[in-house]
Amino acid sequence: MANILDENPRPTLKDRVTKVNGSVQGSQAWNSIFRPGSIFRKGYTDSPRNRSYVIMNSVLYHLHPVKVKRHAVKVSYTLCLGGLSFFLFILLTVTGIFLMFFYRPEATQAWNDINNLQTSVAFGLLVRNMHRWGAHLMVLSVFLHMARVFYHGAYKAPREFNWVIGIILLVLTLMLSFTGYLLPWDQLALWAVTVGTNMMGYTPVLGSQVRFVLLGGAEIGPETLLRWYVLHVLFFPFIIVIFMAIHFWRVRKDGGISGPL
Amino acid sequence: MTEIPEHLLKRAQAARDKAAEEAAPAAAAPSAEAPASDPRIPAHLLERSRSAKSKTDSDAAAGGGVAVLDKVAAVVAAPAASAGLPVGAGPGGHTQRLLTVVKSGSIQEVKASPVDKVHTWPHLLAAEFVAALACTAFTFVFSVFVNAPLLQYANINKTPNPSKAPWYFLGLQELLTMFHPMVAGVTFPGVGLIVLILSPYIDKNPSIKPEDRKFATSMMTLFLMTWAVLVIIGSFFRGPGFNFTLPWRDGIFFEL
Numbered sequence: 001m002a003n004i005l006d007e008n009p010r011p012t013l014k015d016r017v018t019k020v021n022g023s024v025q026g027s028q029a030w031n032s033i034f035r036p037g038s039i040f041r042k043g044y045t046d047s048p049r050n051r052s053y054v055i056m057n058s059v060l061y062h063l064h065p066v067k068v069k070r071h072a073v074k075v076s077y078t079l080c081l082g083g084l085s086f087f088l089f090i091l092l093t094v095t096g097i098f099l100m101f102f103y104r105p106e107a108t109q110a111w112n113d114i115n116n117l118q119t120s121v122a123f124g125l126l127v128r129n130m131h132r133w134g135a136h137l138m139v140l141s142v143f144l145h146m147a148r149v150f151y152h153g154a155y156k157a158p159r160e161f162n163w164v165i166g167i168i169l170l171v172l173t174l175m176l177s178f179t180g181y182l183l184p185w186d187q188l189a190l191w192a193v194t195v196g197t198n199m200m201g202y203t204p205v206l207g208s209q210v211r212f213v214l215l216g217g218a219e220i221g222p223e224t225l226l227r228w229y230v231l232h233v234l235f236f237p238f239i240i241v242i243f244m245a246i247h248f249w250r251v252r253k254d255g256g257i258s259g260p261l
Numbered sequence: 262m263t264e265i266p267e268h269l270l271k272r273a274q275a276a277r278d279k280a281a282e283e284a285a286p287a288a289a290a291p292s293a294e295a296p297a298s299d300p301r302i303p304a305h306l307l308e309r310s311r312s313a314k315s316k317t318d319s320d321a322a323a324g325g326g327v328a329v330l331d332k333v334a335a336v337v338a339a340p341a342a343s344a345g346l347p348v349g350a351g352p353g354g355h356t357q358r359l360l361t362v363v364k365s366g367s368i369q370e371v372k373a374s375p376v377d378k379v380h381t382w383p384h385l386l387a388a389e390f391v392a393a394l395a396c397t398a399f400t401f402v403f404s405v406f407v408n409a410p411l412l413q414y415a416n417i418n419k420t421p422n423p424s425k426a427p428w429y430f431l432g433l434q435e436l437l438t439m440f441h442p443m444v445a446g447v448t449f450p451g452v453g454l455i456v457l458i459l460s461p462y463i464d465k466n467p468s469i470k471p472e473d474r475k476f477a478t479s480m481m482t483l484f485l486m487t488w489a490v491l492v493i494i495g496s497f498f499r500g501p502g503f504n505f506t507l508p509w510r511d512g513i514f515f516e517l
Contacts, residue, residue, distance in 0.1 A: 054382040064385060067378040073385045080392040087393045091400065111414045118411065129404030136517060137400065139429055150460075150481050153469030160461035167458045174429055181427050188516050190415035191424040199426075199433060199446030207447070219417070261469060 063248060071260040077152075078257065081145035085173075086244065088138040095131040096233065103183070105229035107222035110185035135177050142173045154258035162250040165243055172240040179232040185225060193228075194220055265362050273359065280354050301354075410516045422501045423514055431495030432488050438503060453484075 011019070024030055036043030044050060052066045071077060102117045102124065104110065117124035146166060149155055155163035182193045197220070201211045216223030251257065283301075379385075426434050436445035456463070464477050471478060496515045500506035506514070 048380065051380040051382050054386075055380075060381075060386070064381045066381060068381050068385055070377040070379050073379060073388060075388055075392075080389070083389050084392060084396050087396055088400075091397065107415070111411075114411055118408075125408065126401075126404055129407065129409045130400050132409035132517075133403050133407070134400050136428075137396075143429075147481070147485055151471075151478060153474060153477075155461040156464070156467060156469060157461075163461050164458050167454065171454070177429070178427060184411055185415045186410075186412040187415055187419070187421050188410055188412045190417065191421055192426050195424050195426040195434060196430050199430075199437070199442060202443040203447045204443065221417075258469060261471065 065252060065256070069256055069259075072257045077259060079144070079148060081141050081148050085138055085141045085145055086248075088134050088141060089240070089244070092131060092134050092138060093237070095127050095134065098127045099131055100233060105183070105226050107185060107225055110183065110225060114184045114186075135180060139173055139177050142170050146170055152258055152261065156258075159250075159254045159258060162247060162254060165247045165250065169240065169243050169247060172236055172243065176232065176236045176240065179228045179236060182220075182225060182228045183232060190220060193224075265359075269359065269362065276355065277353055284354075412516070423499060423503045425495070425499070425503075425515065428492060428496055428515075428517065432491035434503075435491040435495035435499070 031038075033039050034044045055061050055064055055066045099117070102121055103113045114128070117128060119125075149163065149166065155166075178193070178196060182189045197211055197215060200214075201207050203210065212218065214224075214227065215221070216227050425431060433446060433450060436449055439445065440449070466474060466477065468474060497508045497513055498505055500511050500514045
């Protein structure tokens with residue numbers, strides 16, 4: 001009868017994970033990193049104290065407290081949207097710096113530079129694609145983050161002001177994306193920006209002046225390209241970083257993320 | 262006015278009774294020796310105040326100088342004459358005054374219940390790391406297979422038909438077909454942004470429970486859905502001349 005019962009039952013997923021975990025942590029490579037006196041001078045063993053030190057003794061302490069509410073780590077609550085917006089910003093900065101090496105903001109050069117980047121620079125096309133899709137994704141994730149925050153009522157006291165900062169960040173994200181739109185200097189860029197800035201010209205009192213300053217003339221031209229390049233790579237990133245710093249700081253000061261519902 | 266705790270009231274009453282008891286015999290026998298009978302005041306202080314008093318009396322004979330008797334009972338009657346008591350003593354001879362009792366809850370946050378917390382490392386950081394990796398992987402793979410558009414060199418004399426704004430502005434461009442440009446391009450987005458910014462100050466409902474916020478939720482949903490529909494129409498249902506088309510019939514006139 002005993003043979004009917006399986007003597008070696010199939011390992012469950014948990015067993016497998018435990019086994020893999022054990023073999024990884026027992027491996028030579030793991031120990032060469034985490035044993036005391038190695039890369040981490042004092043080693044790392046998993047203890048509440050060390051868990052606290054990971055945050056407390058690193059630059060991460062500027063972003064995260066040592067402990068967070070248990071419900072705050074549920075992915076289903078935040079969907080990581082705010083964090084992903086920030087991460088996409090970093091990704092865009094990295095890919096954008098790469099693109100800057102190959103791009104000149106002159107009407108006669110810009111399109112050729114992009115074209116050359118795509119055809120004769122290693123990974124040029126890939127990085128440009130990542131920059132463009134990442135940008136669209138960031139606009140989307142900031143939008144969704146706003147919706148998520150609204151539906152959770154997370155803009156209510158004491159977080160009202162952080163909501164205001166968030167709207168400013170949304171506008172800045174749109175401005176970053178829009179200024180970047182012109183830079184390839186192709187038909188799509190030129191005419192999308194023409195349509196966009198024409199609307200701006202209808203603003204009462206200041207509209208035409210603001211438009212003139214932004215375009216560097218009555219119509220879009222080579223001057224516009226230089227202006228929008230500077231706005232795109234320096235001005236708006238600078239402003240948005242400041243507002244992001246305030247935003248993240250306020251998240252912590254206002255008591256972490258909201259909820260649970 | 263904050264309610265004063267009962268034990269403090271009792272203590273104050275007891276002190277007042279005691280002061281009255283001590284004052285009574287002193288008032289019954291008014292003499293130069295009376296202050297010395299007050300055991301609460303050290304002798305050297307009494308001596309000092311008496312010398313100061315006689316000096317003051319000689320300087321200004323009329324200046325509130327009835328206060329010869331440094332007795333608590335007299336002080337209660339005429340506080341201005343309390344020269345025999347330590348400087349700053351109040352009615353009833355108290356050297357301290359209770360200004361107010363502030364309950365701790367009103368000035369400091371008292372944790373009513375401990376919050377269930379977990380360590381940021383590894384619980385939050387691991388999740389963030391995985392999310393960042395997944396995001397990078399998605400962007401990477403998508404970029405491998407889908408190329409960003411690069412149309413012809415910009416030509417100011419050759420207007421493409423249709424000319425479309427970036428997708429996030431296509432809702433506005435769609436509104437342009439219905440309203441005056443100032444209304445569609447300035448008033449709507451302006452009012453929308455201001456209402457969005459002010460929404461925490463407009464929405465005074467303190468509850469975050471979805472069942473208590475049906476109005477706010479439906480307004481936001483209405484707003485987002487209107488916006489999404491406008492963007493989708495502008496993106497996929499507008500062809501040459503920004504006229505209405507059906508994407509499955511005429512194709513898509515849209516570049517990201």
